[in-house]
Amino acid sequence: LTVLISLLTVGAFAQKQQQLLPADQEISLKYGADRLGKRHDDSMRKFRDNRLGAFIHWGLYAIPGGEWNGKVYNGAAEWLKSWAKVPADEWLKLMDQWNPEKFNAKAWAKMAKKMGVKYVKITTKHHEGFCLWPSKYSQYTVAQTPYKKDILGELIKAYNDEGIDVHFYFSVMDWSHPDYRYDIKSKEDEAAFNRFLEFTDNQLKELATRYPTVKDFWFDGTWDASIKKNGWWTAHVEQMLKDMLPGVTINSRLRADDYGKRHFDSNGHLMGDYESGYERRLPDPVKDVKVTRWDWEACMTVPENQWGYHKDWSISYVKTPLEVLERIVHAVSMGGNMVVNFGPQADGDFRHEEKELADAIGKWMQEYGECIYGCDYAGWDKQSWGYYTRKGKDVYMVVFNPPYSKLLVVKTPKGTKVTKAVLLDGKDIGVKETARNEYNVNMPAKAPAGPFVIKLQIEEDASVTDKYRDALT
Numbered sequence: 001l002t003v004l005i006s007l008l009t010v011g012a013f014a015q016k017q018q019q020l021l022p023a024d025q026e027i028s029l030k031y032g033a034d035r036l037g038k039r040h041d042d043s044m045r046k047f048r049d050n051r052l053g054a055f056i057h058w059g060l061y062a063i064p065g066g067e068w069n070g071k072v073y074n075g076a077a078e079w080l081k082s083w084a085k086v087p088a089d090e091w092l093k094l095m096d097q098w099n100p101e102k103f104n105a106k107a108w109a110k111m112a113k114k115m116g117v118k119y120v121k122i123t124t125k126h127h128e129g130f131c132l133w134p135s136k137y138s139q140y141t142v143a144q145t146p147y148k149k150d151i152l153g154e155l156i157k158a159y160n161d162e163g164i165d166v167h168f169y170f171s172v173m174d175w176s177h178p179d180y181r182y183d184i185k186s187k188e189d190e191a192a193f194n195r196f197l198e199f200t201d202n203q204l205k206e207l208a209t210r211y212p213t214v215k216d217f218w219f220d221g222t223w224d225a226s227i228k229k230n231g232w233w234t235a236h237v238e239q240m241l242k243d244m245l246p247g248v249t250i251n252s253r254l255r256a257d258d259y260g261k262r263h264f265d266s267n268g269h270l271m272g273d274y275e276s277g278y279e280r281r282l283p284d285p286v287k288d289v290k291v292t293r294w295d296w297e298a299c300m301t302v303p304e305n306q307w308g309y310h311k312d313w314s315i316s317y318v319k320t321p322l323e324v325l326e327r328i329v330h331a332v333s334m335g336g337n338m339v340v341n342f343g344p345q346a347d348g349d350f351r352h353e354e355k356e357l358a359d360a361i362g363k364w365m366q367e368y369g370e371c372i373y374g375c376d377y378a379g380w381d382k383q384s385w386g387y388y389t390r391k392g393k394d395v396y397m398v399v400f401n402p403p404y405s406k407l408l409v410v411k412t413p414k415g416t417k418v419t420k421a422v423l424l425d426g427k428d429i430g431v432k433e434t435a436r437n438e439y440n441v442n443m444p445a446k447a448p449a450g451p452f453v454i455k456l457q458i459e460e461d462a463s464v465t466d467k468y469r470d471a472l473t
């Protein structure tokens with residue numbers, strides 16, 4: 001059974017990955033990818049150059065924090081309604097307790113600024129159906145709680161005032177709505193789900209109209225058969241939002257094509273503007289180099305799998321700031337963005353672990369952020385000491401694992417020479433050519449206490465010939 005499950009999992013995973021068909025064998029699609037290759041307009045360039053984002057998962061689930069009727073559930077806290085099998089009407093009564101007296105949007109924005117994030121993705125509505133904005137299409141919104149005020153509006157203003165972009169997380173699956181269907185098995189299902197899709201269109205138009213500075217929509221809750229059978233609607237939503245908000249970016253997770261294929265269409269082409277399947281996992285720096293061909297954004301939790309606030313983080317492993325930092329650098333080194341998750345408490349404050357994490361990441365970004373922001377895949381072979389990133393002619397070495405030899409091996413592509421190696425303060429630490437396209441970069445005399453960055457000066461000339469001769473074997 002285990003073998004079968006792992007084969008299925010690999011199969012499913014492989015399905016999700018891009019498998020291009022020869023151009024002459026491509027099938028015609030009405031709702032497949034609208035574009036081949038990366039977008040290069042200013043909005044997408046900003047999305048890409050931002051590189052580091054934060055997720056905010058905040059909803060009614062923060063009130064029980066993983067516990068229901070005295071039982072603590074180990075699953076993701078934002079799914080507690082499902083784990084504890086709570087009926088929607090009972091779950092939504094939590095709205096009567098929604099009154100985050102410590103909520104301060106400006107303080108949240110300052111925390112994000114200090115962490116060095118360039119954008120924040122906010123759960124406008126998660127699977128539970130509770131809206132952080134006063135939607136006129138639902139009775140389950142902040143307007144109907146003791147708090148009353150427009151939390152989403154307050155947050156957007158506060159983040160934008162700090163120069164931080166705001167992205168919207170939006171769950172299509174809505175457990176509060178009587179017309180939601182997991183599958184379409186009857187005419188009644190079809191009629192109900194069409195009403196649901198119209199409701200969802202209205203909420204999306206409402207969000208785009210009320211908050212025109214939003215830069216991205218990150219769709220979730222789109223894996224059910226009901227959506228896969230309505231690929232046309234996912235294509236329509238992408239076009240509708242792009243018509244309303246020119247430049248807005250849309251994640252691949254929204255999209256299903258004519259045959260229900262998600263993320264990548266039946267011809268293997270990415271739908272949406274960036275792949276959004278790397279959730280709590282990252283592409284392998286050697287085996288998955290193909291991801292560098294398209295834009296992608298990963299998202300991660302600090303515990304093993306908690307997006308919403310859970311009162312007891314001892315139930316699973318909690319990543320250290322250095323483990324979070326390495327995932328951020330790993331993503332950028334492969335041409336991706338990383339979004340680190342925060343699950344605010346019901347009272348509107350953050351748990352100390354998240355405050356400390358934001359502080360630690362922020363301190364590192366303050367000193368070394370130039371190897372992250374505006375950087376991309378360098379195209380050099382991965383080495384054990386860490387990761388490369390690149391911005392124009394500058395190649396950065398981000399060192400996580402300094403070798404006992406104190407020599408950092410660098411192997412460059414054909415025609416590329418390393419001419420200098422400096423620390424970010426400009427101090428030359430020395431580089432020596434050891435073979436064709438191979439160099440030893442010295443560790444700084446005083447090894448830094450944590451991950452640090454070396455900047456390489458390079459010369460690229462594909463026509464170069466060299467003094468080396470390959471061994472005749």
Ligand SMILES: C[C@@H]1O/C(=N\OC(=O)Nc2ccccc2)[C@@H](O)[C@H](O)[C@@H]1O
Nearest residue numbers: 057076078079220221223277279299307
């Ligand atoms: C960001 C996360 O997104 C989710 N779900 O994502 C997925 O289910 N992702 C997924 C699904 C199938 C395969 C791989 C990833 C939500 O259920 C969760 O509460 C959180 O908001």
